[in-house]
Amino acid sequence: MRTRSRLAAAVLAAATLGSAPALAGGLGAWVRAEQADLRLVSATEAIGPGQERLRLGLHVRLETGWKIYWRSPGSAGLPPRLDWDGSANLGQATLRWPAPQRFELFGLQSYGYAGEVVLPIEARLVEPGAPAVLGARVEYLVCREICIPGAARVALDLPAGPPTPSAAAHLIDRFAGRVPAPAAAAGVTLAAETGTGTLVVTARGAHPFVAPDLFVETAALPDLPAPRVSLAEGGRTARFTFPDVALPAGTRLTATVVDGPVAIEGETVALAAARGLGAVLAIALIGGLILNLMPCVLPVLALKVTGLAGLAGAQPAAARRSLLATAAGVALSMLALGAALAGLRAAGASIGWGVQFQQPVFLAFMAALTGLFAFNLWGLFAIGAPRWAGTLAEAAPRRGLAGDLATGAFATLLATPCSAPFVGTAAAWALTRGTGEILAVFAALGAGLALPWVALAAVPRLAALLPRPGAWMIRLRAAMGVLLAATSAWLMTVLASQAGTEVAAGVAASLVAAGAALWLA
Template sequence: MLSLFRQTLFCLLLLWLPASWAAQSGWLQSADNNHASVRLRADISPQGETQVLLDIKLEDGWKTYWRSPGDGGVAPVISWHEPVKKAQWFWPVPQRFDVGGITTQGYQHQVSIPIKLAEKDPTKIAGVLTLSTCKDVCLLTDFPFEIKPSQSDATFAHDFAQAMGKVPLPNGLTDNLKAGYHHAALVVQATRAAGWEKPQLYLDMPEDASFGKPQTRVDGETLWATIPVSDGWDGAGPDLRGRHLSLVIADNGVAQQSSVTIDDALTVPDAGDDLPLWQVLLFALLGGFILNLMPCVLPVLGMKLGSVLLVEKQDQRRIRQQFLASFIGILVSFMALALLMTVLRLTHQAVGWGIQFQNVWFIGFMVLVMLVFSANLFGLFEIRLSSKVTTRLATQGGSGLSGHFWQGVLATLLATPCSAPFLGTAVAIALGASLPTLWGIFFALGVGMSLPWLLIALRPSLALRLPKPGRWMLWLRRILAVMMLGSALWLATLLPVHFSSVANTAPDEHIAWQPLSEQAIADALAQNKRLFIDVTADWCITCKINKLNVISRDDVQAALQASDVVALRGDWTLPSKEITEFLRQRGQAGVPFNQIYGPGYPDGKPLPTLLTRDGVLNSLTAAKGNE
């Protein structure tokens, strides 16, 4: 009986003894948080190294955080008691969570985090683990513990080695790694001889900056990642050049921990960079030529053809000189645009096709020019030069050739708010290419646009086939004047938005447009929804053509109001870093830009510059995927 009493007392004492006598804490829970369980184990390896393994189990839907949590959350931390003075954590590869516009990095379900202590053969290890767990709400929970390390436990050694196997290696994945920073964007370039499948990046954030979700693209052996940088609120991030960037790159089960010094900006090549140069130049020629058919340029071209009838005796030599002057005006204008783009690139400013129409002074100047042309065509005034000036112009190469030169310049300026097929691809490649290639592409654009003018300069007899002068010329002059006046009034409507917030929702549209953002795309795709993206601008005539001919149609409107369709619109009327970056990531340099996402198009399907009803509806249907 006494023996039984002693055995019972001994068992009770074992149960009463603190956890410091056990090699593990057992699974710990808190009354304040029943969604997480933690366990700490310790062991002294045969080499005398003190190792700790932190095991975390989470209920479905709950997550905890990596060493660099991101925009929200707190990394697990242990407040060690004596004698622990230094602990080295080894973090397994995390996952990325994007919720409500916030991107975080962490773990879900279960994770084991290895820790090595500097102390040799401690008698006990104690402390308080503080763990942040989140779902719809976030909980910060303390777990006090005391454990006594075991000695060369085989089970522990297996579990510790398995956990270390999930920790990124210092090498073995990338062959070369670079990072550059410019204009609130961090660009990472990584090359791998074996190529890339599904690469992921996880970055350690500096204290004074916040990183958004990386946008990645693979070009053969090269991975490009662009990461938005902010100050954590609404402002731009700090200049990161010269700082060290710590990051993890993972792909297909292999991960590497790296550190690289952030240099000047890296230029992410556009998707069309794989095209041979001759094909890009051909696109530029076609795109420039098609600009002549857009409503932006037709008034000037019509006025130019009408001026042929005013040439005395229909002198072919005079006609050739006039059209050559306009041809030179167009080429000079495109070279001036190339110079402007070069300066903007060298000064690290945003570039794009038609961005000058985001400037209120440029719009005001164009309104004035168009009003003057319109008034002249209406016959409200005539510009009469002195006989001396007229004689000088005549002796220096034709009557008023400078006016024809400026007609070519005006035609080019009026063409910039228009986007045409092939034009967007050529301009996007030009803005991301080397400067010599940029100038070559803009020269090809100028030649393409001036082809009709050059054709008449080479064959003046083509222009002479117009009907003989008569009363119809007065009507043509009035029609051109009305077109010029209409252009001036349209340009004037672009001015108010520069001085106040003006809603530009078309009254005939019943689509619930939402603001465009990468997070909105990610959220909709996570819900298996389809997306229709429309990036537009008030000054973009092609955008208005698309809206009138396609988007405003009843059947298209009905399709965009479906319960599983999310419509996102980005307005580029005024400068916007977010939309500029959105376009650049997709190899675009101007608007309109339309794209469709969905289960059938998880990576997005860009639509043609000029939309068609069937193209939009068929793409929306295909975006459903296999239901």
């Protein structure tokens, strides 16, 4: 009897385990729903001490031939939705979307997933390190020749304990690796042109594309056909053409490029397609001219006019030489900038207008430099030339021309972050073309930016209309110092967005300390 009882208990235990198998840590139970099995999984078996974030995943196994949809389903469909009501110790949960596949049925395009997919979820805990009870109602649309709505309730309990990787950690990582990376971080630039019933999106990267596809998301056109793809520059440039697409100029769109296991995405604005290089050069010339009125350049132009006040009683030739030298500095430095960008692009780098303003060291240098210029205008310090420099200056027929050239170069540097009308259009068009077009467009931008200096050089008598030097110049210098200080403060905000508020605050504090020391001295 004792042996039979033990045997019955063993059979009962085996039957119980077979009907309700124990789940490993971090794995929720499978739930059967419409044409799919779903479960909630975690990358760790437990929540470690002080842990604030969880890496979760919605694991979906679809029956053969059925699919669910991406965040933008295409011509028809709905993406999965999760409702986390009933969860405990769960704050915000963000669903990430791996790169989709393209499906076509009856001539309609749709984007989604077939077979098996894990939708990564980034979750934040309300109480770090404490256990969490996770539960979500999943609503989805599953389609083959027909579409069927599905719903399931998935759940997962995570205790507090050592955050040991779960059996699903590798699976979550594999699909998280297919979530598109930001284009800028991947070294890929995106540009879009629209016009004459055609949308063209250009992607240029440091590494060649192989067989790329493009998914475009925009509220203006919820679905687009498959694009025609052409590769250039050894595959580093991919051009996606959507014929018979009427997209208004200025429309913002999200472009997701999928090339095998690689996926990137970024936002761009569809610009009106230019009608030839001549039209773009005209746009660049106008844009460069308008740059003189932007807050980046206006202080430098005002400083130059202030300096010309000292030439009001001098010979017109002196004013003409000074203005033409400044104009030459503007034009040459803009052309040098275009040549540098063309060289970087030829080397496979990601380039754009104002690219140097993405470098924290350059931003800190420019912010400090404009701040020191402001201190100089406020009379906190002055740099005197040595005696030998004065002797050379008296002997030189063109004294001060090096300073005028530097003024022009400085104006160009400060102009590059400004998005004046037409500048972005011309620069974006040029940076998707060849070296010749880049140099031509940047030469036109430089010509437009230098135009006011050339105009004053053509009519130097305009300098004589300025008031004679006097006490008003001290007040004007102070006002120009305020403008330069404002420029320095603006550069600090750009530095904060690039390198963090702590770095920008450190540079600002150092500059303020230097100003205080100069004032006390």
